[in-house]
Amino acid sequence: VEGLKGPDGLIEGSAVALVAAKNGEELLDIIIGMEKAEGLPYSTVDGIHAKKDPRTNSIYLIFSNGLTAAKRIELAMRAGVSCVYLSDMLGQWGHYTINTSAYPGGSDEIRELVKLAARSGLTVGTHTLSNFITVGDEYVSPVPDVRLLKMDSTELACDVDKNCNEIALAEEKNYRFNTVLNAVRIDSELITFERFDPERRLLLGCKRGAYGTEPSCHSEGTEVARLWDHGYRTLFPNNELQDELADNLAGVIKELGIGRVSFDGLEGCYYNGQGEYGPAEFVRRVFEKSGGN
Numbered sequence: 001v002e003g004l005k006g007p008d009g010l011i012e013g014s015a016v017a018l019v020a021a022k023n024g025e026e027l028l029d030i031i032i033g034m035e036k037a038e039g040l041p042y043s044t045v046d047g048i049h050a051k052k053d054p055r056t057n058s059i060y061l062i063f064s065n066g067l068t069a070a071k072r073i074e075l076a077m078r079a080g081v082s083c084v085y086l087s088d089m090l091g092q093w094g095h096y097t098i099n100t101s102a103y104p105g106g107s108d109e110i111r112e113l114v115k116l117a118a119r120s121g122l123t124v125g126t127h128t129l130s131n132f133i134t135v136g137d138e139y140v141s142p143v144p145d146v147r148l149l150k151m152d153s154t155e156l157a158c159d160v161d162k163n164c165n166e167i168a169l170a171e172e173k174n175y176r177f178n179t180v181l182n183a184v185r186i187d188s189e190l191i192t193f194e195r196f197d198p199e200r201r202l203l204l205g206c207k208r209g210a211y212g213t214e215p216s217c218h219s220e221g222t223e224v225a226r227l228w229d230h231g232y233r234t235l236f237p238n239n240e241l242q243d244e245l246a247d248n249l250a251g252v253i254k255e256l257g258i259g260r261v262s263f264d265g266l267e268g269c270y271y272n273g274q275g276e277y278g279p280a281e282f283v284r285r286v287f288e289k290s291g292g293n
Contacts, residue, residue: 058082064086069109069116085262089103090128094134094138098110123260126261129232130268131246132230140235148225148238151228154171156219156220156224165207184224187216239272247285266283
């Protein structure tokens with residue numbers, strides 16, 4: 001687990017508050033007062049605190065590809081919901097690019113839908129798998145970012161040419177169990193393997209130049225970084241890259257005027273080993289950078 005850098009890596013000036021209230025409504029007012037007093041994230045919807053606005057828990061219709069903007073708005077109005085929710089808006093997670101297969105007009109098409117929805121008193125929402133990084137994203141292909149989250153690392157036990165499909169490791173580390181991708185990063189190449197031979201410390205059945213990276217030669221002693229992955233065939237960021245992902249998502253929200261976001265898979269923020277800090281900081285940063293109000 002990598003340590004946190006900067007002021008959040010310290011625990012200076014923290015405090016514990018003991019409060020009492022007659023009921024949940026009074027307790028909520030106390031919490032809201034603490035948020036204001038301590039300069040904590042203070043989320044509002046049209047000036048109403050989000051925890052008190054029923055719209056934050058209201059139902060919404062999920063729309064996927066195949067309907068015109070006008071039809072989506074019509075159905076949302078008929079259903080009496082407040083949000084036109086696009087489940088397929090994003091094509092890649094990491095840089096959170098627009099899914100141009102579903103929305104050929106890209107960002108302009110989404111912005112126009114936001115304007116049309118607003119005229120009917122509706123917001124436009126979307127879905128993302130929080131800090132999950134798809135293997136087609138620029139953080140992975142064609143040159144993998146060194147900040148992709150490591151499960152563990154060791155070194156090459158000998159030189160490897162660009163055609164070798166058996167790779168010898170200096171130490172066993174976390175290779176006895178398989179994950180969905182079984183991906184390692186060596187220099188700027190991603191390699192997947194079928195299985196690990198613990199007696200010879202060999203990665204077997206290696207696929208070189210995985211996910212659009214370039215097969216290349218590597219020298220003995222070079223780091224072999226085993227990467228964390230998920231069953232959705234995605235990778236994860238380290239702490240630094242996770243902050244960058246939050247900024248990317250916030251930029252998309254702000255640029256398009258998105259009014260509602262589901263942070264699906266927020267548990268992915270636990271992978272970097274910082275406990276509750278990971279998901280809390282991710283959401284806080286998205287909210288702040290997107291100009292949340």
